[in-house]
Amino acid sequence: MDFIVNGFFQAFLLLFGGDAETYSAIFTTLSVSTISISASLIIGAPLGFMLGYHDFYGKKFLRTVVDSLLSFPTVVIGLLVYALLSHRGPLGEMELLFTIPGIAFGQALLGLPIVIAMMATAVENLDQRLKNTLLTLGAGRSHILRTTLWEARYSLVLAAAAAYGRIVSEIGISMMVGGNIKWHTRTITTAIALETGKGEFAMGIALGIVLMIVAFAVNFSMSGIKKRAGK
Amino acid sequence: MKKINVMLLTFALVVLLVSPGLVKAEEVLMMATTTSTDNTGLLDELAPKFQKDTGIELRWTAVGTGKALKMGENCDVDVLLVHAPAAEQKYVDSGALKDRKEVMYNDFVIIGPASDPAGVKGLSVVEAMKTIASKKAAFVSRGDNSGTNKKEISLWKTAGMAVPDKDAWYVQTGQGMIKSINIAEERDGYIMTDRGTYIKYEANKKGNPELKVLVEGDKSLFNQYSVLAVNPEKCKNAKYALATKFSNWLTSSKAQKDIADFKLLGKKLFIPNAK
Numbered sequence: 001m002d003f004i005v006n007g008f009f010q011a012f013l014l015l016f017g018g019d020a021e022t023y024s025a026i027f028t029t030l031s032v033s034t035i036s037i038s039a040s041l042i043i044g045a046p047l048g049f050m051l052g053y054h055d056f057y058g059k060k061f062l063r064t065v066v067d068s069l070l071s072f073p074t075v076v077i078g079l080l081v082y083a084l085l086s087h088r089g090p091l092g093e094m095e096l097l098f099t100i101p102g103i104a105f106g107q108a109l110l111g112l113p114i115v116i117a118m119m120a121t122a123v124e125n126l127d128q129r130l131k132n133t134l135l136t137l138g139a140g141r142s143h144i145l146r147t148t149l150w151e152a153r154y155s156l157v158l159a160a161a162a163a164y165g166r167i168v169s170e171i172g173i174s175m176m177v178g179g180n181i182k183w184h185t186r187t188i189t190t191a192i193a194l195e196t197g198k199g200e201f202a203m204g205i206a207l208g209i210v211l212m213i214v215a216f217a218v219n220f221s222m223s224g225i226k227k228r229a230g231k
Numbered sequence: 232m233k234k235i236n237v238m239l240l241t242f243a244l245v246v247l248l249v250s251p252g253l254v255k256a257e258e259v260l261m262m263a264t265t266t267s268t269d270n271t272g273l274l275d276e277l278a279p280k281f282q283k284d285t286g287i288e289l290r291w292t293a294v295g296t297g298k299a300l301k302m303g304e305n306c307d308v309d310v311l312l313v314h315a316p317a318a319e320q321k322y323v324d325s326g327a328l329k330d331r332k333e334v335m336y337n338d339f340v341i342i343g344p345a346s347d348p349a350g351v352k353g354l355s356v357v358e359a360m361k362t363i364a365s366k367k368a369a370f371v372s373r374g375d376n377s378g379t380n381k382k383e384i385s386l387w388k389t390a391g392m393a394v395p396d397k398d399a400w401y402v403q404t405g406q407g408m409i410k411s412i413n414i415a416e417e418r419d420g421y422i423m424t425d426r427g428t429y430i431k432y433e434a435n436k437k438g439n440p441e442l443k444v445l446v447e448g449d450k451s452l453f454n455q456y457s458v459l460a461v462n463p464e465k466c467k468n469a470k471y472a473l474a475t476k477f478s479n480w481l482t483s484s485k486a487q488k489d490i491a492d493f494k495l496l497g498k499k500l501f502i503p504n505a506k
Contacts, residue, residue, distance in 0.1 A: 087305060088306060095468070180293070184290060197406065198431075199412075
């Protein structure tokens with residue numbers, strides 16, 4: 001019991017004393033997850049929109065594939081991305097292994113299906129009511145498209161929040177692809193694993209607190225957006 | 232006016248594109264190493280000194296020796312600091328690695344609860360392992376193909392037994408050294424570890440650990456650490472020149488003294504022995 005209380009005490013010292021290692025891990029996590037969530041959204045949102053908006057041959061199958069990718073285990077993504085980025089792998093020339101862009105690449109793959117699936121579902125659900133209403137009101141194609149996009153904006157933010165929550169807390173990709181290199185690719189989650197492994201709980205608890213703050217912040221903003229969307 | 236704006240914009244773009252080339256990127260050496268050099272804090276001590284002396288930044292990823300050797304073979308790192316001489320030799324023979332140089336050593340010990348339920352204190356290693364097996368006392372193994380794990384497996388063979396892979400008392404963690412020691416502590420079990428990591432564990436427990444050294448001093452428990460460069464003929468991206476600088480530095484009298492001076496609780500964790 002002692003070490004937990006002591007851990008919390010140490011955690012506050014590390015956080016408020018501005019410990020360089022702790023802040024390096026926090027900064028790395030924030031920069032990696034910002035890159036990966038941006039990539040997931042930039043690529044995923046249009047794809048999700050198209051998947052939900054258009055009807056085409058094989059759409060049902062594609063939806064099933066995207067939906068099953070939602071539960072893709074992060075260690076498997078880590079393994080795949082490691083194999084791709086290793087110097088023996090097809091993308092080895094890009095020198096991305098053990099770098100922040102390398103982790104972001106893997107995490108973007110993790111976020112992508114979430115963004116696509118949530119976006120597609122949102123657009124599909126809107127489509128039914130909206131399209132018909134607009135058509136009866138005599139709206140043109142581009143008008144319908146613009147209105148649909150606008151109505152889907154909250155869902156996009158929700159998708160982003162859900163994807164971010166998964167990205168920021170994953171450890172498999174960060175550990176395997178990033179290599180947990182001090183000052184460079186050590187993220188909050190890999191640092192917690194390392195510190196616990198070394199039997200040093202204080203920094204682990206400090207970083208755990210930060211991770212929880214980030215997760216709560218995302219959740220709060222999400223529920224705020226849900227409320228606004230409901231109005 | 233418009234023209235000037237366009238020119239300024241172009242100029243800014245050119246500067247942006249060229250500037251990364253103008254600023255000389257710092258030289259970075261990528262190393263794969265065993266968990267003991269990292270967990271004990273030795274590399275945190277050495278890396279800044281190496282950077283100060285040579286201007287090269289050392290980055291390392293701490294994995295077991297088995298994985299480190301594989302990473303070298305896959306061209307994913309430039310240099311290795313590992314401890315499994317027999318396995319190292321295989322990779323040197325295959326041409327994946329070269330320039331193996333001995334750096335330092337410590338020894339392996341078998342630790343266990345102070346009450347010593349199986350009664351192995353003072354026995355030879357082989358006798359101790361046989362006793363643990365016959366009494367079915369909990370024995371924790373890394374089980375991760377690390378240098379320590381390779382050593383332990385070879386000791387079961389020396390004791391004339393198969394690795395007790397499926398026995399209930401044989402606990403394979405698949406985790407790093409200190410984590411495995413913590414698991415042994417929770418299970419009141421025995422475990423083999425290198426002395427450096429044991430001292431680190433002792434220091435974590437403020438000098439009063441639950442697990443004590445019970446078996447030590449056998450010649451077969453010698454634990455040699457070596458530095459190896461990834462062969463640039465097999466891996467064209469490997470930074471061989473930097474790797475050579477690092478291994479020369481690590482075996483220099485200056486760095487060897489730094490290794491000797493690295494202590495916890497007043498005890499040496501590694502003993503330098505570069506030739």
